[in-house]
Amino acid sequence: MNRILQQFGRSPIIFLGDNRWFQPTIIATDIWKNFGFGTIVYLAAISGVNVELYEAAQIDGAGHIKQTWHITLPAITPTIVLLTALSLGSVLDAGFDQIFNLYNPVVYETGDIIDTLVYRIGFGSGQFGISTATGLFKSAVAMALIIASHRIAYRTTGYRVF
Secondary structure, rough: HHHHHHHHOOOOOOOOOOHHHHHHHHHHHHHHHHHHHHHHHHHHHHOOOHHHHHHHHHOOOOHOOOOOOHHHHHHHHHHHHHHHHHHHOOOOOOOOOHHHHHHOOHHHHHHOOOHHHHHHHHHOOOOOHHHHHHHHHHHHHHHHHHHHHHHHHHHHOOOOOO
């Protein structure tokens, strides 16, 4: 990326060593990392939609947008709800392994998340009580989010995971 910037006459950017660029870099790499799995799951769900529905809609004069809105989205709604419910449980994780491997003391101000803070307090300072309480609170909030998402999933689509 810096070589491209230099070809346009711009100075190089230290993406993982600048507070302004650390968060966008982490977000972009996380999207890139998870893009493949989401694509596979949603393509599998879309491939399970009956082709005859699209043919009937095309004969009735529906274009691609109406076919997507009235056939594809309702057909893959259970998959969307399931993946949303499963991802709500890990919304507080924010990718500990990725951030821990990429951040440094210069970007603690903007790059710290709950997990890395707990790690630094527990293992760095030896305050295991505070880090344990913080981890337990985070787990309780995650469990509440999972329970709420499963109830919402059941009410909206009648879909239950267990």
